[in-house]
Amino acid sequence: MPTAIRQTTPLIASIDVGTTSSRVILFDKFGKEVAKYQIEYSTSLTSVREPIPKPSNTDGPIYSSVGMQIKENEHLQIEDLHNVLKKPSTLNYPKPGWVECNPINLLINVLQCFGSTLLALNKLNDNLIHEDLPIYKIASIGITNMRETTIVWSKKTGLPVIPYGVVWNDTRNAEIINSLKKTVPNDVVTSIQEKTGLPLFSTYFSCSKLRWLIDNEPEVKKEYEAGNLMFGTVDTWLMANLTKNKAFVTDVTNACRTGFMNLDTLQYDEELLKFWDIDSSKINLPEILPSSGQFGTFKISDTIELEDCEYFPKEIIDVLYDFCRSNVSIQGCLGDQSASLVGQLAYKKGSAKCTYGTGCFLLYNVGTKKLLSRHGALTTIGYWFPNLEPDDQDNDFNKPQFALEGSIAVAGSVVQWLRDNLRLFPRAQDVGPLANTVPDSGGVVFVPAFSGLFAPYWDSNARATIMGLSQYTTASHIARAAVEGVCFQCRAILNAMTSDVFGKKTDPKVDLLENNVVTEVTNASERKLFSTLCVDGGMSRSGEVMQIQANILGPRIKIRRSPVLESTALGAAIAANMAGKTKEERALWKDFQDVKKYVFYSGHVPSKVMSTQEKIQREDILFDGHPNLQYFKSQSSDADRRQHWKMWETAVNRSKGWLTDIDVTNDSGTGTPENGVE
Numbered sequence: 001m002p003t004a005i006r007q008t009t010p011l012i013a014s015i016d017v018g019t020t021s022s023r024v025i026l027f028d029k030f031g032k033e034v035a036k037y038q039i040e041y042s043t044s045l046t047s048v049r050e051p052i053p054k055p056s057n058t059d060g061p062i063y064s065s066v067g068m069q070i071k072e073n074e075h076l077q078i079e080d081l082h083n084v085l086k087k088p089s090t091l092n093y094p095k096p097g098w099v100e101c102n103p104i105n106l107l108i109n110v111l112q113c114f115g116s117t118l119l120a121l122n123k124l125n126d127n128l129i130h131e132d133l134p135i136y137k138i139a140s141i142g143i144t145n146m147r148e149t150t151i152v153w154s155k156k157t158g159l160p161v162i163p164y165g166v167v168w169n170d171t172r173n174a175e176i177i178n179s180l181k182k183t184v185p186n187d188v189v190t191s192i193q194e195k196t197g198l199p200l201f202s203t204y205f206s207c208s209k210l211r212w213l214i215d216n217e218p219e220v221k222k223e224y225e226a227g228n229l230m231f232g233t234v235d236t237w238l239m240a241n242l243t244k245n246k247a248f249v250t251d252v253t254n255a256c257r258t259g260f261m262n263l264d265t266l267q268y269d270e271e272l273l274k275f276w277d278i279d280s281s282k283i284n285l286p287e288i289l290p291s292s293g294q295f296g297t298f299k300i301s302d303t304i305e306l307e308d309c310e311y312f313p314k315e316i317i318d319v320l321y322d323f324c325r326s327n328v329s330i331q332g333c334l335g336d337q338s339a340s341l342v343g344q345l346a347y348k349k350g351s352a353k354c355t356y357g358t359g360c361f362l363l364y365n366v367g368t369k370k371l372l373s374r375h376g377a378l379t380t381i382g383y384w385f386p387n388l389e390p391d392d393q394d395n396d397f398n399k400p401q402f403a404l405e406g407s408i409a410v411a412g413s414v415v416q417w418l419r420d421n422l423r424l425f426p427r428a429q430d431v432g433p434l435a436n437t438v439p440d441s442g443g444v445v446f447v448p449a450f451s452g453l454f455a456p457y458w459d460s461n462a463r464a465t466i467m468g469l470s471q472y473t474t475a476s477h478i479a480r481a482a483v484e485g486v487c488f489q490c491r492a493i494l495n496a497m498t499s500d501v502f503g504k505k506t507d508p509k510v511d512l513l514e515n516n517v518v519t520e521v522t523n524a525s526e527r528k529l530f531s532t533l534c535v536d537g538g539m540s541r542s543g544e545v546m547q548i549q550a551n552i553l554g555p556r557i558k559i560r561r562s563p564v565l566e567s568t569a570l571g572a573a574i575a576a577n578m579a580g581k582t583k584e585e586r587a588l589w590k591d592f593q594d595v596k597k598y599v600f601y602s603g604h605v606p607s608k609v610m611s612t613q614e615k616i617q618r619e620d621i622l623f624d625g626h627p628n629l630q631y632f633k634s635q636s637s638d639a640d641r642r643q644h645w646k647m648w649e650t651a652v653n654r655s656k657g658w659l660t661d662i663d664v665t666n667d668s669g670t671g672t673p674e675n676g677v678e
């Protein structure tokens with residue numbers, strides 16, 4: 001008897017590899033997480049951590065859009081380090097300022113998460129078959145990742161040449177940057193900045209990390225000289241290993257963070273490679289592609305033998321190999337900050353988002369024309385979905401979309417530092433309540449410049465300082481000052497971007513968030529950026545932290561916490577979806593409007609002109625379906641806020657140039673900001 005063809009409900013699988021955790025989420029059309037598995041990485045400091053209390057089971061169940069209970073399909077695992085010798089930790093801090101990740105572990109974690117979500121999916125499908133309902137089927141896969149992190153592997157073996165990747169916030173390359181500062185003429189600095197959109201004198205980007213590896217790791221140099229060195233960021237490493245080494249590719253949003261890509265041509269630039277003394281005939285660079293399209297078919301490479309790896313129970317191996325046979329394509333790839341821009345639906349020119357993960361990154365969509373910052377923001381690529389159609393207002397969504405970016409190196413990582421190094425509390429979510437036990441920081445200012453200062457200050461010689469300590473200071477004051485240190489930097493970035501958007505030179509001493517000058521912006525969408533800040537990421541889960549942020553920003557800006565908790569992962573799923581050549585070929589959503597309709601408004605169609613009643617109804621749908629959605633407004637007095645800001649600016653100035661000032665071989669002066677700042 002022929003088997004009846006069973007109806008299916010499409011899902012998109014999103015692989016999200018952050019700095020401190022990996023997760024795989026299966027999204028349905030409503031943006032609901034049908035299954036999810038997350039692994040928080042162990043670090044070389046994990047052993048000093050107190051055991052994590054088990055999550056409470058008191059929360060109610062979560063149901064998917066088709067009424068299935070999905071709570072049990074959501075799982076957070078803390079990487080098991082019982083056997084440290086066999087499996088080293090994923091993140092390591094071997095020396096001050098050095099941050100390394102283990103590329104093989106990244107891959108193992110992703111496969112563990114993927115296999116576990118597939119198992120959960122199979123269970124769900126068994127129930128659906130039993131109920132004679134359509135079963136779930138993964139239509140495509142999207143990948144999103146921490147950016148800039150540099151991994152090198154061998155063309156011959158596919159294995160990492162050294163057992164670590166250099167993470168984006170690692171500062172081992174500071175010497176390279178310091179010596180460039182002394183030798184590179186200003187016109188070259190400007191020309192490189194115009195091509196890449198990035199400040200030259202920063203340890204942040206892949207170019208100086210690759211240079212360091214070739215200069216300091218003999219094995220890397222040997223492979224490079226032999227033409228055998230493969231260079232990639234985390235997306236490229238994963239993509240190669242999840243397509244059985246068929247794809248050696250990256251996307252524009254990742255490539256533009258290497259320092260080798262020209263923002264105008266969207267290709268590697270010979271002059272940039274030459275500047276870093278990288279011979280393009282020796283190095284193997286991944287092909288740069290749009291963020292949405294056919295990257296390859298999901299197949300597991302031989303880099304790790306699943307059968308020999310004790311981390312994979314047989315049922316996970318079976319389900320992974322089984323999935324490989326279904327030939328599902330990887331169709332989306334975005335750097336994580338670009339992905340959350342898309343996932344927050346900030347796809348139109350004039351919209352912005354701020355993600356508080358390990359670092360904090362504010363992206364402001366400037367549309368299809370590259371805009372260079374004169375006030376310390378970066379120019380980056382938001383997304384490039386070539387198959388999308390322009391909308392009825394002629395927005396060319398099929399062209400590369402540019403963004404201004406304010407990058408803060410330390411956000412959630414200062415919370416981890418308080419937790420793991422100072423052992424102030426056992427869990428990240430304890431920081432908000434602890435900070436909230438005091439009404440203010442008691443005069444303490446914490447500049448969390450563990451990796452130097454990024455935007456808008458750009459000073460890799462700055463180091464973290466805690467100022468204003470007194471006998472009165474308690475752990476609560478320090479926790480509050482740490483959180484404030486992140487929030488103050490966000491305010492500094494908003495100030496810088498406001499200046500860029502004005503397009504005219506403004507006095508850097510004028511605090512634009514405190515002055516009426518903001519109302520001079522005539523374009524309504526631009527004004528909107530500076531009235532609402534859409535936030536997401538781990539640290540934004542804390543209502544206390546977001547209230548502190550609102551108080552620091554003041555009454556001009558309110559904060560809107562995204563209705564979707566996992567905006568980054570959702571962004572990668574949207575990228576994979578938009579690879580369909582026509583609206584009909586897109587598995588979940590026809591276009592951005594359709595994403596908004598289903599993910600935010602549960603399928604409720606907006607009429608062209610909505611009555612007040614309809615608007616209220618629609619808002620009710622939004623709030624009912626999304627308990628995470630919340631607005632935060634400033635409760636600070638003008639006098640307090642201005643006083644705090646002054647304290648912050650004073651403390652920042654004292655932390656700048658610390659490494660230069662204490663260097664006896666260098667008497668050339670104190671921490672002058674490096675570039676990109678007026």
Ligand SMILES: Nc1ncnc2c1ncn2[C@@H]1O[C@H](COP(=O)(O)OP(=O)(O)O)[C@@H](O)[C@H]1O
Pocket residue numbers: 017018019020021356357358359411412413415416428429430431432537538539540541542545
């Ligand atoms: N409730 C919370 N309050 C404050 N910080 C938090 C909370 N939950 C997570 N974090 C912080 O957020 C970070 C993780 O956020 P996430 O968005 O997953 O980051 P990443 O993508 O960089 O791994 C961690 O550094 C953690 O310290």
Ligand SMILES: O=P(O)(O)OC[C@H](O)CO
Pocket residue numbers: 018019020145146147148168335336337356357358359360
């Ligand atoms: O790990 P996150 O989410 O803080 O993101 C890291 C960034 O991509 C670094 O540029």
